[in-house]
Amino acid sequence: MVTTAAAAHKPQQQQTRVLIVGNYCHDVLIQDDTVKAESLGGAASFISNVVNGMSIPCNLVSKVGEDFKYPVDYTPIVIPTSKTTVFHAYFDLGIHGNGHQDRVLKRVCACDPIRPSDLPDVRSNFGMAVGVGGEILPETLERMIDICDSVFVDIQALIRVFDSVDGTVKLVKLEETGFYSMLPRIGVLKASSEEAVFMDVEEVRKWCCVVVTTGKDGCKVYWKDGELRISPFSANQEDPTGAGDSFLGGFVAGLVQGLAVPDAALLGNLFGSLTVEQIGLPKFDSRLLQRVKDEVQTRKMQYLHCERSDNELEFLKPAGHEQFQASLGSAKLIPPCSSQARPWTPSNSPKETEKTPIPHYTVQAKLLVNSVYEEPIQTVEGKP
Ligand SMILES: Nc1ncnc2c1ncn2[C@@H]1O[C@H](COP(=O)(O)OP(=O)(O)O)[C@@H](O)[C@H]1O
Numbered sequence: 001m002v003t004t005a006a007a008a009h010k011p012q013q014q015q016t017r018v019l020i021v022g023n024y025c026h027d028v029l030i031q032d033d034t035v036k037a038e039s040l041g042g043a044a045s046f047i048s049n050v051v052n053g054m055s056i057p058c059n060l061v062s063k064v065g066e067d068f069k070y071p072v073d074y075t076p077i078v079i080p081t082s083k084t085t086v087f088h089a090y091f092d093l094g095i096h097g098n099g100h101q102d103r104v105l106k107r108v109c110a111c112d113p114i115r116p117s118d119l120p121d122v123r124s125n126f127g128m129a130v131g132v133g134g135e136i137l138p139e140t141l142e143r144m145i146d147i148c149d150s151v152f153v154d155i156q157a158l159i160r161v162f163d164s165v166d167g168t169v170k171l172v173k174l175e176e177t178g179f180y181s182m183l184p185r186i187g188v189l190k191a192s193s194e195e196a197v198f199m200d201v202e203e204v205r206k207w208c209c210v211v212v213t214t215g216k217d218g219c220k221v222y223w224k225d226g227e228l229r230i231s232p233f234s235a236n237q238e239d240p241t242g243a244g245d246s247f248l249g250g251f252v253a254g255l256v257q258g259l260a261v262p263d264a265a266l267l268g269n270l271f272g273s274l275t276v277e278q279i280g281l282p283k284f285d286s287r288l289l290q291r292v293k294d295e296v297q298t299r300k301m302q303y304l305h306c307e308r309s310d311n312e313l314e315f316l317k318p319a320g321h322e323q324f325q326a327s328l329g330s331a332k333l334i335p336p337c338s339s340q341a342r343p344w345t346p347s348n349s350p351k352e353t354e355k356t357p358i359p360h361y362t363v364q365a366k367l368l369v370n371s372v373y374e375e376p377i378q379t380v381e382g383k384p
């Protein structure tokens with residue numbers, strides 16, 4: 001089946017499903033030779049966090065080793081002979097930087113790749129190829145294209161290579177990978193501005209929609225016939241990890257619900273900005289999420305007055321885009337619900353209790369294989 005950007009915007013019904021494919025990982029944040037924080041990581045965890053927050057049904061395929069230590073909502077495939085993927089992120093110029101320029105990533109452990117046979121047989125509306133450690137193989141992406149109406153790809157799943165000695169992440173040109181010929185069959189390719197220089201955007205936009213995220217400046221959407229800059233939301237950055245992943249989660253959540261591309265990209269910017277304000281996997285306040293869902297519903301009602309196609313991505317800014325941006329901006333200002341004092345729950349990340357700048361902080365969690373949880377043990381050091 002040929003899947004193009006045109007197929008991505010389907011009539012929205014209950015059965016709309018998102019298939020997220022990418023390994024969970026253990027993230028270790030290091031600054032000045034000191035471990036500042038440890039967290040559940042991997043684009044799949046950040047994206048499912050957003051998609052779940054927006055109450056959108058999804059399915060997730062991920063592989064981990066028996067050492068996987070975090071409770072998660074979607075049971076990963078446990079590979080007894082492999083270890084969980086681990087990334088060390090070095091922030092030698094400080095975590096509170098601007099964007100990711102300051103981050104050096106090392107993959108110090110790699111779990112098994114995800115193979116076509118690991119994917120479900122059922123069809124999904126939106127597939128998300130979001131590997132972090134090289135786990136998406138060309139044949140896996142081929143299979144996703146077959147079983148999904150439209151596939152969204154994070155370029156980091158395609159162009160990362162890993163130093164054979166210390167695992168330092170390096171990037172290669174997209175056209176040198178085995179994925180290049182698949183571009184005409186994917187819906188959206190997302191890249192950060194640092195990654196975007198590893199492709200020829202002018203060439204790639206002829207084949208699929210390209211979204212380049214630009215940190216605190218928001219993002220830019222390119223398609224065959226045009227381009228648009230989408231405004232950011234302001235944020236007090238604590239940790240840039242996962243901003244691009246949460247962006248993609250918000251963007252897809254918007255499209256799944258029938259928003260036009262510029263409005264969905266605003267939702268991406270909103271979740272990206274919320275993510276940089278917390279360390280590790282963010283916890284979104286329930287009142288904020290409800291308000292965002294309400295704003296999306298209101299926005300959809302406004303579309304009823306516009307002429308729109310049901311089976312194509314809508315690239316042009318619909319009337320009222322600026323008002324939608326202002327409404328999302330004011331949702332961000334809602335004070336957090338005090339009853340959400342962030343107890344540990346299976347869907348929480350260990351870092352979610354932290355909002356102030358990072359003290360030394362480690363967490364240990366016991367996890368039983370196959371999603372049977374024991375009471376986790378948390379160790380939090382250096383807290384007031
Ligand atoms: N400092 C920031 N202030 C506000 N929004 C931010 C900030 N950093 C990132 N974002 C949001 O998160 C998105 C992704 O961030 P970016 O740094 O571009 O990606 P990546 O995490 O992949 O490097 C941006 O497009 C923006 O919407």
Ligand SMILES: O=P([O-])([O-])O[C@@H]1[C@@H](O)[C@H](O)[C@@H](O)[C@H](O)[C@@H]1O
Pocket residue numbers: 025026027040041042043044046087105132156240241242243244245246
């Ligand atoms: O910060 P970001 O680029 O959006 O995404 C990050 C990946 O680049 C990193 O490899 C992984 O360990 C993090 O958990 C997160 O998924």
